[in-house]
Structures are given as structure tokens and as C-alpha cells.
Amino acid sequence: xxxxxxxxxxxxxxxxxxxxxxxxxxxxxxxxxxxxxxxxxxxxxxxxxxxxxxxxxxxxxxxxxxxxxxxxxxxxxxxxxxxxxxxxxxxxxxxxxxxxxxxxxxxxxxxxxxxxxxxxxxxxxxxxxxxxxxxxxxxxxxxxxxxxxxxxxxxxxxxxxxxxxxxxxxxxxxxxxxxxxxxxxxxxxxxxxxxxxxxxxxxxxxxxxxxxxxxxxxxxxxxxxxxxxxxxxxxxxxxxxxxxxxxxxxxxxxxxxxxxxxxxxxxxxxxxxxxx
Amino acid sequence: xxxxxxxxxxxxxxxxxxxxxxxxxxxxxxxxxxxxxxxxxxxxxxxxxxxxxxxxxxxxxxxxxxxxxxxxxxxxxxxxxxxxxxxxxxxxxxxxxxxxxxxxxxxxxxxxxxxxxxxxxxxxxxxxxxxxxxxxxxxxxxxxxxxxxxxxxxxxxxxxxxxxxxxxxxxxxxxxxxxxxxxxxxxxxxxxxxxxxxxxxxxxxxxxxxxxxxxxxxxxxxxxxxxxxxxxxxxxxxxxxxxxxxxxxxxxxxxxxxxxxxxxxxxxxxxxxxxxxxxxxxxxxxxxxxxxxxxxxxxxxxxxxxxxxxx
Numbered sequence: 001x002x003x004x005x006x007x008x009x010x011x012x013x014x015x016x017x018x019x020x021x022x023x024x025x026x027x028x029x030x031x032x033x034x035x036x037x038x039x040x041x042x043x044x045x046x047x048x049x050x051x052x053x054x055x056x057x058x059x060x061x062x063x064x065x066x067x068x069x070x071x072x073x074x075x076x077x078x079x080x081x082x083x084x085x086x087x088x089x090x091x092x093x094x095x096x097x098x099x100x101x102x103x104x105x106x107x108x109x110x111x112x113x114x115x116x117x118x119x120x121x122x123x124x125x126x127x128x129x130x131x132x133x134x135x136x137x138x139x140x141x142x143x144x145x146x147x148x149x150x151x152x153x154x155x156x157x158x159x160x161x162x163x164x165x166x167x168x169x170x171x172x173x174x175x176x177x178x179x180x181x182x183x184x185x186x187x188x189x190x191x192x193x194x195x196x197x198x199x200x201x202x203x204x205x206x207x208x209x210x211x212x213x214x215x216x217x218x219x220x221x222x223x224x225x226x227x228x229x230x231x232x233x234x235x236x237x238x239x240x241x242x243x244x245x246x247x248x249x250x251x252x253x254x255x256x257x258x259x260x261x262x263x264x265x266x267x268x269x270x271x272x273x274x275x276x
Numbered sequence: 277x278x279x280x281x282x283x284x285x286x287x288x289x290x291x292x293x294x295x296x297x298x299x300x301x302x303x304x305x306x307x308x309x310x311x312x313x314x315x316x317x318x319x320x321x322x323x324x325x326x327x328x329x330x331x332x333x334x335x336x337x338x339x340x341x342x343x344x345x346x347x348x349x350x351x352x353x354x355x356x357x358x359x360x361x362x363x364x365x366x367x368x369x370x371x372x373x374x375x376x377x378x379x380x381x382x383x384x385x386x387x388x389x390x391x392x393x394x395x396x397x398x399x400x401x402x403x404x405x406x407x408x409x410x411x412x413x414x415x416x417x418x419x420x421x422x423x424x425x426x427x428x429x430x431x432x433x434x435x436x437x438x439x440x441x442x443x444x445x446x447x448x449x450x451x452x453x454x455x456x457x458x459x460x461x462x463x464x465x466x467x468x469x470x471x472x473x474x475x476x477x478x479x480x481x482x483x484x485x486x487x488x489x490x491x492x493x494x495x496x497x498x499x500x501x502x503x504x505x506x507x508x509x510x511x512x513x514x515x516x517x518x519x520x521x522x523x524x525x526x527x528x529x530x531x532x533x534x535x536x537x538x539x540x541x542x543x544x545x546x547x548x549x550x551x552x553x554x555x556x557x558x559x560x561x562x563x564x565x566x567x568x569x570x571x572x573x574x575x576x577x578x579x580x581x582x583x584x585x586x587x
Contacts (some may be wrong), residue, residue: 001398001495005391008461013413016421016428023423030430076318079311086312092574093319096326099570099577101520104540104562107545111332111552119328122344122573137509141532151322163582172528215522219542221476233419242424249423257420264415 025253029244041251051252053227054235055259059143061231062210062263065149070202071153077161078191091162098155108218109148110135113220135221138228145229148216153209157202164198165191203267211260232256302562329563333357333556334365341551353553363548368533368559369540376455376525376536377518383460384514388526392469393495397481413463415520429454442528454528455536459518465510472506473499509580512573516566537562 009080024041028034045051080087097105112119113134150230167193176186206259214233217223223230223238230238232252240249313581333356334342334349352549361367394400395407429448437445448454476499484494500507522538535543541558548554570577 001390001395001492002400005387005461005466006385006406008412008464009410009463010302012425012458012461013416013421013430013463017413017416017425018284019424019427020420030427064340064556072318079315080277083313084308084312086316088574090315090319092571093322095433095578096323096567096570099497099516099566100326100563101522101566103520103522103541104559105325107541107555107559108329110545111556112325112328114552117340117343117345117552119324119345121300125344144561151325154322159578159582208417212419215538218522228345234420236419240426253419253423257417261419 014241016172020253020257023247026247028246030246031230041248044248045255050227051235054230054232057229058211058231060142061146061149061213062207064146065153066206066212069150069153070157070206072163077158077165080162081165092250094158097152102215105152106148106216110220113144136225138225141225141229142220145216145220149210150212153206157206160202161195164195165207168194200267205262207263207267208260211245211256301553304531321351321365329556329559333560334553335553337553350463356557357555360554361553364540364544364555366558366561369535372534373537377515379456380460381514385511387461388465388510389500391471393499394471395470396473398454398491410463410466414467425458429528447506450529450534452533454478455525459524465514468510472503507577512576513580519566
């Protein structure tokens with residue numbers, strides 16, 4: 001009974017992963033047979049300023065979207081963990097961006113960021129701040145992309161925190177109240193430590209997700225202006241499907257994979273370090 | 277929030293949220309009011325883009341050209357929707373997305389539950405190894421397999437004019453096969469199913485065996501009906517992920533009649549970057565099914581997202 005699944009995963013996941021590693025050592029343009037070139041692709045990546053920039057952009061994107069939306073998500077989760085009228089409605093609103101397609105969402109943001117008729121510039125003009133060509137300006141475009149990523153990512157993190165909060169023993173809070181602890185004190189002394197395993201889980205899946213940002217880049221900026229928003233994934237896409245350098249693209253995706261692996265290990269150490 | 281019990285998908289997942297009375301402390305009413313105001317503002321910020329999308333989809337081009345923009349349409353142009361369908365075959369894209377998502381869901385439910393059941397309930401040789409293999413596959417990011425997946429599709433033997441060695445034609449490119457088969461099953465689904473089957477008691481199986489049921493009937497008639505909520509959860513997650521998928525259909529199709537809605541939107545935007553009212557009408561059409569599905573099946577979605585943690 002497990003055979004069809006093994007066959008499917010074997011053919012469409014396991015084999016491709018191994019093939020990626022093998023192809024990363026070749027020069028291959030689809031039309032001619034792959035040619036073995038050893039680690040030349042990796043040397044090329046190391047010396048490629050665009051891929052370096054893409055790596056940096058990916059790190060910056062992850063660095064801002066993940067902690068910012070995690071912090072917001074945690075605060076919202078704590079707030080929603082009380083008996084509030086409209087509680088479900090709030091939760092739905094915060095979660096809505098998560099269930100809708102990134103492409104559709106990015107379309108809406110593309111329109112919001114529109115320099116002439118966009119909502120953002122209109123809102124800023126009301127309070128007297130001059131508008132920007134958010135996506136066309138190299139100084140702003142990465143921040144515009146980060147805002148979309150952070151906005152969309154809040155929902156899932158909030159949900160995991162809400163689930164985790166329901167398992168926190170209420171008697172801890174009651175005991176703290178008896179001792180006269182303030183709300184803030186209780187948050188740092190009880191809530192935060194109790195949420196540690198959830199935080200680790202959220203951190204890992206968020207980093208993995210953020211490193212794979214692609215759809216909104218494709219829609220919002222095409223990696224531009226002047227590569228200001230290109231990402232590792234976008235470089236893999238460009239190498240493989242615009243320049244047909246399959247070997248180079250494979251090597252780039254191996255780098256992405258290595259990065260993810262390292263980040264996962266680091267975050268495991270950072271959040272688990274002392275208690276296990 | 278939850279009525280069914282599920283097991284954490286990953287080490288470190290928060291344990292199951294069993295219904296439990298929430299904090300009973302009553303805050304002073306001023307504090308509660310402040311909390312509500314802040315939450316409402318936050319929630320409103322989250323939905324502004326959606327409201328703006330719908331508002332834009334109902335405005336006339338003349339109204340869109342105004343600055344500052346009007347908040348609500350002066351005249352509600354419902355005809356934008358029918359005109360958008362003329363401008364690009366969004367209904368066709370919509371149908372394609374639906375067929376593909378349904379296909380993925382069915383394949384995942386059938387193959388995934390069979391594999392999950394076998395891994396959870398049937399002791400066979402090498403089971404641990406197979407399971408370890410699936411776990412290893414959980415961690416694989418899309419981009420680590422996308423190039424060879426594309427090549428597999430392109431060089432699929434005996435399809436699309438290819439010879440037995442996969443040369444000479446286009447293989448599965450621009451076919452339904454490419455859209456439905458490769459993305460039909462994920463290691464995550466198998467993993468989730470295994471957890472669900474593991475949570476059921478052993479006694480059922482023993483009783484069924486005494487009654488002389490074979491393994492497949494035990495799976496199909498005894499155990500699977502017991503995990504219906506889990507089936508719903510996995511089905512919704514699969515459908516949603518597949519409906520929202522963009523990169524894969526973008527890579528393997530170029531024909532307009534095979535385009536899915538997400539790719540259709542991107543192509544429409546590239547071809548006509550000024551018809552925002554049509555684009556937002558199309559975007560609304562692409563968004564509405566998932567929002568409706570979510571609103572009606574929130575419970576399953578929330579369980580699924582909490583435990584799988586995937587997007």
C-alpha cells in the first residue's frame with residue numbers, strides 16, 4: 001500500500017534532489033548533453049556579484065520579515081487568548097492573507113504601491129508626506145517587498161502561538177497574580193518562557209518560508225530595480241529558465257539548501273540551547 | 277477550537293489544543309476597550325488590501341485616474357467583471373485551477389492515506405527506512421528539486437513527440453500530466469496521515485483481523501472512516517496550496533488554454549499594465565474561492581496549519 005507513494009515521492013522528490021547535486025557539477029543547457037566541469041559552477045557563484053547581492057537581499061528580507069511578524073503575531077496571540085467579544089473575527093482577519101494566493105496578494109500591493117494612483121501615496125499625502133515610486137526606487141523597493149512579506153506572514157505564526165498559549169497552565173498566572181505581578185512581568189516571566197518550543201517551531205518554518213520568497217518578487221519587481229530585490233530563488237529561476245544554465249541553477253539551489261540547513265541548525269541551537 | 281485530536285507533526289510543534297476554559301480574569305473595562313480598539317485597528321489593517329481590491333474592481337477607468345483616489349466607487353461598475361472575462365479568459369483559468377487542485381487533492385487523499393496507514397499500522401520489512409526517507413523529504417525546499425523536475429517533465433519518454441529515451445519532443449510540457457502528476461503528493465501529507473492513523477487504538481485492528489478482514493478492508497472500512505476530520509484537513513490544505521501555486525504552472529505551461537488563474541493574472545498584468553479595474557476583478561475572482569472555503573471550514577484549516585506549519 002505504500003508502494004505508489006514511494007514511487008511518486010521517489011520519482012518527483014528524491015530523484016530530483018540527487019539530480020540537483022549531480023547537475024550542479026555540470027555545464028548543461030538542455031539542448032546538448034551535460035558536460036562535467038567539477039566545481040566550476042560553485043566558483044562562478046562565489047565570484048558572481050549578482051548572486052552575492054541576491055544572497056544578501058534574501059538574508060535582509062528574512063531578517064526583517066521573520067522577527068517583525070513573529071513579534072506582532074505573538075502580541076496578537078496573547079491579546080486574543082482572552083475572552084473577547086469578536087475574538088474569532090479578529091483571528092480570521094489576521095489569518096486571511098495566509099490563505100489567499102501570494103500572486104493575487106502581490107497584485108493588490110502592486111496597485112497599492114502605484115506611484116500615481118496608489119492607495120499608499122494617497123494616504124501619505126493626507127498627512128503631508130510626499131509619495132514615492134516605492135517599487136521603482138532601489139532605496140525603497142526591498143522595504144516594500146519586506147512589508148508585504150511581513151503582512152502576509154503574521155497569520156500562521158499567530159495561529160501557532162494561539163495553540164501553544166492554550167496549553168499554558170492557568171494556575172501559573174493565578175499564582176503570579178497572588179504575588180502581585182504586573183501584566184508585563186507575567187508576560188516576560190511566564191508567557192515568553194512557556195512559548196519557547198512554539199517560538200522555535202515558528203522560527204524554523206518562517207525562515208524556511210522566507211528564504212523561498214519568489215511569487216511576490218516576480219509580480220512586484222522582477223528582481224529589480226538594478227537587482228535591488230533579487231533573491232536566491234529568483235536567481236535560480238533566472239539561470240534555469242531564462243538563461244537555460246541548468247548546471248549553474250542547480251549549484252545555486254544547492255547553496256540555497258545549504259543556507260537553509262545552517263539557519264535551521266542555528267535557530268535550533270538558539271532557542272533550545274539551555275533547556276535540553 | 278478543536279474537536280478532534282491530532283498529534284504534533286514535527287518535534288517542537290505545540291501539543292494539541294484541547295478545549296479548555298480560557299483565561300477567566302476580567303480586565304477593567306478601560307483596558308478591554310483599549311485592547312479591542314488596538315485589535316480592531318490591526319485587523320482592519322490586515323483587510324484593507326482586500327477591501328481596496330474589491331473597491332478598485334468596481335470603479336470606472338475615469339475614476340481610477342483621479343488623485344487622490346475615491347475610497348468607494350462613485351458608480352458601482354459591476355460590468356467590470358463581465359468585461360474582464362472578455363479581456364482575458366479568467367473563467368477558463370478558474371476552471372483549470374479548479375481541476376488541478378481537485379486532482380491534487382484526490383491523489384493526495386488516496387495515495388497519502390494508504391501510505392500513512394501502511395507506515396502506521398502494517399509492520400513490513402524496511403518500514404523504518406521508508407519512514408526515515410519520507411521524513412528526510414519533508415525538509416526539501418522546492419528550489420532544490422525544481423530544475424530536475426522540469427527536466428523530468430521535458431524528457432518524459434514517449435510523450436509529446438519524445439522517443440523512448442525522452443528525446444526529440446516536448447514531453448509533458450504543456451499537458452495536464454505535468455500540471456497534475458508531479459505536485460500530486462507531498463511527503464508532508466503522508467507524514468500527517470501516519471500521525472492520524474497512529475492515534476487510533478490497536479484493538480480495532482485486532483478485532484477486524486479476527487473477523488477475517490484483509491488489510492485493505494481494515495484500512496478502507498475500519499480505520500479511514502475514523503479519521504474523516506483529518507481527511508478534511510489534509511484535503512483543504514492540499515486544495516489551497518495547489519490553488520495558490522504559481523511557479524510550477526508558470527514553468528510547465530505556455531498555452532493559454534492550460535493556464536491556471538495565478539499565472540493568468542501575472543500574464544494579464546504584463547500584457548496590460550493599466551487596466552487595474554479588470555486586473556482587480558480577476559484578482560477578486562482568484563481570491564474569493566479560498567476566502568469562502570476558509571470562512572466555512574475554518575476549524576479544519578486552523579488545525580491543519582497549526583500542525584503542519586506549511587504554506
